[in-house]
Amino acid sequence: MVEFGIEFVPRDLYWKTTFYAIQAEKIGFDYLWITDHFNNRNVYVSLTIISAYTERIKFGPGVTNPYLVHPVVTAQAVATLNEIAPGRVVCGLGVGDKTTLVMVNTEQTKPLATIQESARIIREISSGRALEMRGEIFRISGAKLNFKVTSPVPIFIGAQGPKMLALAAEIGDGVLINASHPRDVENAMKFIHEGVERAGKKPDELSISAYTSFSIASDYDKAFKSVVPVVAYIVAGSPEMILERHGISVELAGEIREAIVHDQWKEAFSYVDGNMVEAFSICGTPETCVEKIDKLVKVGVDQIVAGSPIGPNMRKSINTIATQVFPHFKK
Amino acid sequence: MALEKIARNIPASLWNEASEKLVDIVLNSPNASKMPSDLAKTILYYWQRDQLATEVGLQRLLEAAMILEPEKTVSLMEELGLPEIVAMLRETSKQ
Numbered sequence A: 001m002v003e004f005g006i007e008f009v010p011r012d013l014y015w016k017t018t019f020y021a022i023q024a025e026k027i028g029f030d031y032l033w034i035t036d037h038f039n040n041r042n043v044y045v046s047l048t049i050i051s052a053y054t055e056r057i058k059f060g061p062g063v064t065n066p067y068l069v070h071p072v073v074t075a076q077a078v079a080t081l082n083e084i085a086p087g088r089v090v091c092g093l094g095v096g097d098k099t100t101l102v103m104v105n106t107e108q109t110k111p112l113a114t115i116q117e118s119a120r121i122i123r124e125i126s127s128g129r130a131l132e133m134r135g136e137i138f139r140i141s142g143a144k145l146n147f148k149v150t151s152p153v154p155i156f157i158g159a160q161g162p163k164m165l166a167l168a169a170e171i172g173d174g175v176l177i178n179a180s181h182p183r184d185v186e187n188a189m190k191f192i193h194e195g196v197e198r199a200g201k202k203p204d205e206l207s208i209s210a211y212t213s214f215s216i217a218s219d220y221d222k223a224f225k226s227v228v229p230v231v232a233y234i235v236a237g238s239p240e241m242i243l244e245r246h247g248i249s250v251e252l253a254g255e256i257r258e259a260i261v262h263d264q265w266k267e268a269f270s271y272v273d274g275n276m277v278e279a280f281s282i283c284g285t286p287e288t289c290v291e292k293i294d295k296l297v298k299v300g301v302d303q304i305v306a307g308s309p310i311g312p313n314m315r316k317s318i319n320t321i322a323t324q325v326f327p328h329f330k331k
Numbered sequence B: 001m002a003l004e005k006i007a008r009n010i011p012a013s014l015w016n017e018a019s020e021k022l023v024d025i026v027l028n029s030p031n032a033s034k035m036p037s038d039l040a041k042t043i044l045y046y047w048q049r050d051q052l053a054t055e056v057g058l059q060r061l062l063e064a065a066m067i068l069e070p071e072k073t074v075s076l077m078e079e080l081g082l083p084e085i086v087a088m089l090r091e092t093s094k095q
Helices: A014-027 A043-053 A071-084 A098-103 A111-126 A162-171 A182-199 A220-237 A240-245 A250-261 A265-270 A274-280 A286-298 A314-329 B002-008 B012-028 B037-048 B055-068 B070-079 B083-094
Strands: A003-008 A031-034 A058-061 A091-093 A131-134 A139-143 A155-159 A174-177 A207-216 A282-284 A303-310
Touching: A003 A014, A003 A207, A003 A314, A014 A031, A014 A043, A014 A314, A014 B037, A031 A043, A031 A303, A043 A058, A043 A071, A043 B037, A058 A071, A071 A091, A071 A111, A091 A111, A098 A220, A098 A250, A111 A131, A111 A139, A111 A155, A111 A162, A155 A162, A155 A207, A162 A174, A162 A182, A174 A182, A182 A207, A182 A240, A182 A286, A207 A220, A207 A286, A207 A314, A220 A250, A220 A265, A220 A274, A220 A282, A220 A303, A240 A250, A250 A265, A282 A286, A286 A303, A286 A314, A303 A314, A314 B012, B002 B055, B002 B083, B012 B055, B012 B070, B037 B055, B055 B070, B055 B083, B070 B083
Parallel strands: A003 A031, A003 A303, A031 A058, A058 A091, A091 A155, A155 A174, A174 A207, A207 A282, A207 A303
Antiparallel strands: A131 A139
């Protein structure tokens, strides 16, 4: 059975994000992910208030990165959240968003070692254990939380490239495949299976999510217009290999990135075309979205994350997902 | 007190429709930053408990909608066929 997650970017007022979180829980979403960018509202403050106004939905950062936030702080945060909402917290971890990290002069150096060590630190510390570690990136000398933890927090790792996909499958409780197109997800599954084998896991011990950009509306043009800014960011941050797989010019992606970094939004968005939207989002009418989700499920994902923008009108689009998408996949 | 009286005068048969449309007014308002935080939290409390379409929920939604979009709120009450509410809201907003 496929589960559904929803992502919110806390760029909006806290009470609006929380309102939509309550709505998402009421209509049956299983997971709620809050993005972590320095220039939006703080992820853990957002999650805390959401935890106070919800009862069932699982939630967590989608995703935090260890370049801006030391993994012991992430461990502290998720363990504290887990005390407030036991058993409902998940920790999404990844290398972060290139476009915003560049703004603070932060490079995503040694990503595999950084994620591997970060995941270990978060798992050990948030489980209440003391950690001694002399890693390539992090050195930890007997760090331990000063409070009792209730239960372990699952770690879902965001990944796109082959090595990170395999690593995520090997060390994570879940993989968040940063992709919306069935072709990319099908390609990812090869490397995920490598990681599962390397770890000696059973296939059902790993959750596999397609973490998509999503825009649903009864009017295709409105769904398209809504998703353009998000697709622009995705194109700007995508590796060359992925761009080439979808026939998207690497130079054009560079131009979009430059425009975004210099706040030239109109120019950046003007470069986004139908091919990019098709490659990097689930976008369109309910029928179109159901068709694409079906293809993703058939290639092996067990969670579909409906990432931003969700649609041209958040409240309406969440309801549309409930009434016109869920019945095809959820009992 | 005034809004409590106004909310009490909305017929129960219109509670669902009124609350849905007031929520839309509040969520879609470009003046959303004017929402007092305490009022927002109260509305979230009622939303979590499926109590927005009740007398107390409507009172809070009316309060929010009148802060963010007074004219649209009055127009909504006209659309719902509630002239007494329209008059009361106009009187309240003069004070």
